[in-house]
Amino acid sequence: MFTTQQQPGQAVVEDPAERREAPVAEPPVERPRRPYGPRRILRDLGPQYAVNGLLGVVFSVSGPAAVTLAVGAAGGLSQAHTASWVFGMLLSAGLATLVMSVLYRQPLGFAWSIPGTVLVGPSLQHLSFAEVVGAFFGCGVLVLALGLTGVMRRVTAALPMPIVMAMVAAVFLRFGTDIVHSARTDLPVAGPMIAVFLLLTAVPALGRRMPPVLGAMLVGIAAVALSGRFALADGPTLAAPVFTAPEFTWAAQLELVVPLAITVLFVQNGQGQAVLTAAGHRPPINAYTVASGAFSLVNAAVGAVSACVTGPTNALLTASGERHRQYTAALVYAVLFLACALVAPAIVRAMLATPEAFILTLGGLAMLRSLLQAFLTAFSGPHALGALTAFIVTVSGLDLLNLHAAFWGIVIGWAVARLTTPRGATP
Known part of the structure; x- marks a missing residue:
């Protein structure tokens, strides 16, 4: 390539080739796309996407909500504070999913950090709830700042898929074993669900008319009704959020902020990013990191744990259908979550009144395809030994330094992959 020297009074002529080749700086936060209008959204929406969105809600407000209730009870929280916690999680998850899925035209299902909820449990034994809420605010600010810097996209790009x-796969494995456990302990409920799911899967003509997971859910509801085991307890119906003034102490900030942020950024968002990528989407990593931080601050205002993009939720939202229409499943999920937030106490009571086998079997059957895809992606190619290490460490439940085993699975698996993968191998 040649250059010309500018003469006095002569205009500078830019080489078109140089203009084309000039690198364009990538913005720290991915730019949203032009949102679809109502007509396009209604045209893309179909029964299977509505079912996937419904299943995401059923899953999220059952087992994860039960974990929250258990942690709140063990930590001595009042019923009002616990109900406010659940309200905040449902509200922020619905709003974040609605906004992000519309702006980026892909399923971006938000929920809340279950590992973070479990992490908070022991801290409530020696910290006041106000101190824990202060740590929730600290985590939200940290996650928001990391998202705005654009660093998360570079970090995740360095990790082999x-x-x-x-x-x-290690995190999702329990959903598969839950099916076996439910069939062993409660065959009258789990057995018909499994049988109908296999029938609709084995006979494609039937499966096209009735999605296998929907068929399993309907049969499960009938089995529960016939068993007479659905007993709804009395209690309030409408949500009544409670604001807890945060107390910022060094003890709480040092103990909780970084571990909570790691569960959001690597354990939960990492799962979500992997699931969405495997489904053929290009998730806006920095954008949903910013959203996770911002809505974590919303959660903290009502005493709730951090918001995040989760693997199981997005696996359900992308379980079937055409990729370019799967965002509608996220919109159904978001609208239903917002409705659930208004009646959070009643929703939680209803789900806890349902036999455990129904929830575990339904969630396990819905997750089977995603579990299979995770295994196929993990254990093929040059990173198999590192992937196996990550799987074993995560399944082991290792919790060094009060950090979740999934984080250590990624770290140790990545280190083994670096040592053992042939040079020049691609992720």
Whole structure:
């Protein structure tokens, strides 16, 4: 390439080739796309996407909500504070999912950090709830700042996908074993659900008319009704959020902020990113990191744990259908979550009144395809040993330094992959 020297009074002539080749700086936060209008959204919406969105809600407000209630009870929280916690999680998850899925035209299902909820449990034994809420605010600010800097996209790009998917496979494994456990302990409920799911899967003509997971859910509801085991307890119906003034202490900030942020950024968002990528989407990593931080601050205002993009939720939202229409499943999920937030106490009571086998079997059947995809991605290619290491460490439950095993699975699996993968191998 040649250059010309500018003469006095002569205009500078720019080489078109140089203009084309000039690198364009990538913005720290991914730019949203032009949102679809109502007509396009209604045209893209179909029964299977509505079912996937409904299943995401059923899953999220059952087991995860039960974990929250258990942690709140063990930590001595009042019923009002616990109900406010659940309200905040449902509200922020619905709003974040609605906004992000519309702006980026892909399923971006938000929920709340279950590992973060479990992490808070022991802290409530020696910290006041106000101190824990202060840590929730600190975590939200940290996650928001990391998202705005654009660093998370570079970090995740450095992680080989098989390592992350091995961690996802380890986390999702329990959903598969839950099916076996439910069939062993409650066959009258789990058995018909499994049988109908296999029938609709094995006979494609039937499966096209009735999605297998929907068929399993309907049969499960009938089995529960016939068993007479659905007993709804009395209690309030409408949500009544409670504001807890945060107390910022060094003890709480040092103990909780970084571990909570790691569960959001790597354990939960890492799962979500891996699941969405495996489904053929290009998730805006920095954008949903910013959203996680911002809505974590919303959660903290009502005493709730951090918001995040989760693997199981997005696995359900992308379980079937055409990729470019799967965002509608997220919109259904978001609208239903917002409705659930208004009646959070009643929703939680209803789900807790349902036999455990129904929830576990339904969630396990819905997750089977995603579990299979995680195994196929993790254990093929040159990173197989590192992926196996990540899987084993995550399954082991290792919790060094009060950090979740999924984080250590990624770290140790990545280190093994670096040592053992042939030079020049691609992720």
